[in-house]
Amino acid sequence: MRGSTLGVVATVLAASLLLSGCSGAATAGTTASGEPTELRLGYFDNLTHAPALVGIGNGFLQDALGDTTLNAQAFGAGPAAIEALSAGAIDAAYVGPSPAVNTFVQSAGQSAVIVAGATVGGAALVVRAGIDSPADLAGTIIASPQLGNTQDVALRSWLEGEGFATSTTGGGDVTVAPTDNARALTLFQSGQIDGAWLPEPWVSRLVLEADATVLVDEASLWDNGDFPTTVLLVGADFNRDHPETVRALLAGHTASVAWLTEHPEEAADVINAKLTADTGKPLSDAVIDRALGGLRFTNDPLAGTFPLSHREAVAAGTAKDGDLNGLFDLTLLNGVLAEAGGAPISAAGLGTE
Structure with a gap:
């Protein structure tokens, strides 16, 4: 060892995304500089996705993206978000480590890369x-x-x-x-x-x-x-073809992580407002306070933990064995952090930094 109804709705949502994904990818507009006019981002209505909830709710992501419109879509779990990413229905997603690794291995490194951490614990x-x-x-x-x-x-x-x-x-x-x-x-x-x-x-x-x-x-x-529960994943082609947009996404993401770290007293209200907007029902104060107590928000994906997690997934029969080299591309993240005077984050030998 290491160191219902809503279900139907989620399934229908995932299916509709898949059906619309190919045409959406083919017709997405671009600016004169070649950057997209829209960034389609997946996330979950879980507290482990607080950097996404705050980034959307407080406008950090849209502000950083500028003229590129943020189109954020909620999913129920990682595999469904990965299906949408693979189909071209979204460009990036906040997901857990296992679905991120699975898509990378199954595609021989061609599907997506992890560009930042988000949440530890929970x-x-x-x-x-x-x-x-x-x-x-x-x-x-x-x-x-x-x-x-x-x-x-x-x-x-x-x-x-x-x-x-x-x-x-x-x-x-x-x-x-x-x-x-x-x-x-x-x-x-x-x-x-x-x-x-x-x-x-x-x-x-x-x-x-x-x-x-x-x-x-x-x-x-x-x-x-310390164990990662959420990372930020970007489609490999999107990451290669639109570095300025990914850099802007990361600027908004790091701003969200910084705000969560610096404003713990305000975090519950902002997160709850976004959850209420998405689901129609807020969390109780007791639930959100208890839950936030076990979470830490960070740009570090804890890359060194991924080989062990992957071995466990293979042993459990939920993943294929494969090479994780190239899973991380932290180059743009470290550029954003350097501009803010921050220390670089390691890919633990599993990609670029």
Whole structure:
């Protein structure tokens, strides 16, 4: 080991993006300098995507992009966002490490590159009353957000380390049930699942709204408690062909990360306003305060953790083995940071910096 209805809506959204993706990629306008008139960005309505929520809500991303219009679209989980990116329906996305690695490996490095980190921490296994130790999980049903997403891999890997067999098609000593986060909460409340490995704010929602308890905080499995939950991924062709737009995106992203770091007291209100605009329902103060307490926002993707995470995904049967060299392109990020007097960030030998 290492150191529902909403579900249907998400599926329909992903499908519509895929259907529109090819034509959108072919007809996107460009300026006289060759830069696009629009940047299409994917993100999730999770607190682990706070840099995106704040970047959109406070206008940091649009301000940095200038005349390029930001078109931001919410997704339910990483694999769905990756499908849209691969289809040309979006140009960049905030996603978890596992989907980012999967698309890179499956395309032999041709699909996308990670250009920045975003969030560290904020994922855990929460369970019902009566489950007090790993041994109590035998025969249970545990949810994860989506097959192959970052929390799904973490759950399967941890279960294997505890001696439990799982399957990507169901069954095993513990049944892992990929389930939309909101539906996981409903299923847990009705007793149809026994627990879930989720990102924030869903961990805090199950604890505070459904009387779940934390069995495993993922931070406890990593050196210094640091593990990436969100990175910023850009299509490889877009990154190559539109460096000025990617640089502007990164300027807005780093401004968002800096604001979150410098304004923790204001962060909850800004994030909640964006969540309310997207979903129609704000988080309670108790949930958002608890959730933000376990998150750290950073431009560093923690590149050195990726080989281990990838090995675990391969062992869990959710990823193909492959070379990660070239996964990161931090050149533009480090240029933006240097202009602000910041220190460079390492690609850990897995790309350019």
